[in-house]
Amino acid sequence: MPDASAPNGAAPLPLALRRLHWASAALLVAMFALAWTFEALGPSDLGAALVDWHRSFGLLLLAVVIARLVWRLTHKVEPIPPGIPAWERWLAAAVQGALYLLLVAMPLLGWAASAATGDVVRAFGLPLPEILPMDEDLGDRLFQIHGTLAWVLLALVALHVAGAVRHHFVHRDGLLARMRIG
Numbered sequence: 563m564p565d566a567s568a569p570n571g572a573a574p575l576p577l578a579l580r581r582l583h584w585a586s587a588a589l590l591v592a593m594f595a596l597a598w599t600f601e602a603l604g605p606s607d608l609g610a611a612l613v614d615w616h617r618s619f620g621l622l623l624l625a626v627v628i629a630r631l632v633w634r635l636t637h638k639v640e641p642i643p644p645g646i647p648a649w650e651r652w653l654a655a656a657v658q659g660a661l662y663l664l665l666v667a668m669p670l671l672g673w674a675a676s677a678a679t680g681d682v683v684r685a686f687g688l689p690l691p692e693i694l695p696m697d698e699d700l701g702d703r704l705f706q707i708h709g710t711l712a713w714v715l716l717a718l719v720a721l722h723v724a725g726a727v728r729h730h731f732v733h734r735d736g737l738l739a740r741m742r743i744g
């Protein structure tokens with residue numbers, strides 16, 4: 563049933579999916595804010611506490627993204643309205659697929675790198691299994707990949723947001739209403 567606030571009939575996606583989407587977006591903002599702050603602080607008590615929060619929120623983000631993927635794979639969602647060119651549909655799908663992939667890979671890499679450097683990874687105080695044996699060199703390499711992929715993730719998020727903003731302000735096709743918060 564088309565929504566009145568969406569001029570071209572872009573009805574909102576189901577509420578559960580929208581909530582999971584905005585929860586992952588908020589957690590992602592927190593991840594970068596925490597990471598850039600503890601990197602800027604360097605070794606310190608506050609820095610170590612922020613690394614702990616970064617790990618906890620990153621693992622929560624992993625749980626949210628897995629819930630999103632399970633939801634997507636078990637439910638049918640309304641296709642985007644017709645009239646959007648094939649190249650744009652393809653690009654949007656490719657960016658969304660890559661975002662899902664990185665949102666799963668980044669937390670696993672952070673967890674594996676932390677374990678390899680000998681740290682006990684805790685999620686909100688709860689110790690988690692060591693998913694790799696201690697190996698400092700491997701840990702350093704995994705952290706390098708974690709840091710590089712963070713920039714790739716940021717670039718993909720920028721493309722994703724640019725696409726949404728373009729539809730909202732240039733095409734004015736109400737597509738953004740599919741993901742509205744309330």
Ligand code: HEM
Pocket residue numbers: 590593594597598601613616617618619620621623664665668669670671672673676683705708709712715
């Ligand atoms: C999508 C989720 C995540 C994002 C976007 C993310 C992002 C980042 C970024 C941007 C940095 C700074 C990299 C640099 O400047 O070199 C960083 C560092 C770090 N991340 Fe994550 N991270 C995520 C998940 C995790 C998880 C789940 C863990 C651990 C369980 C983790 C552990 C760490 C640690 C320990 C560092 C510091 C590495 C160092 O010593 O240089 N991250 N992360």
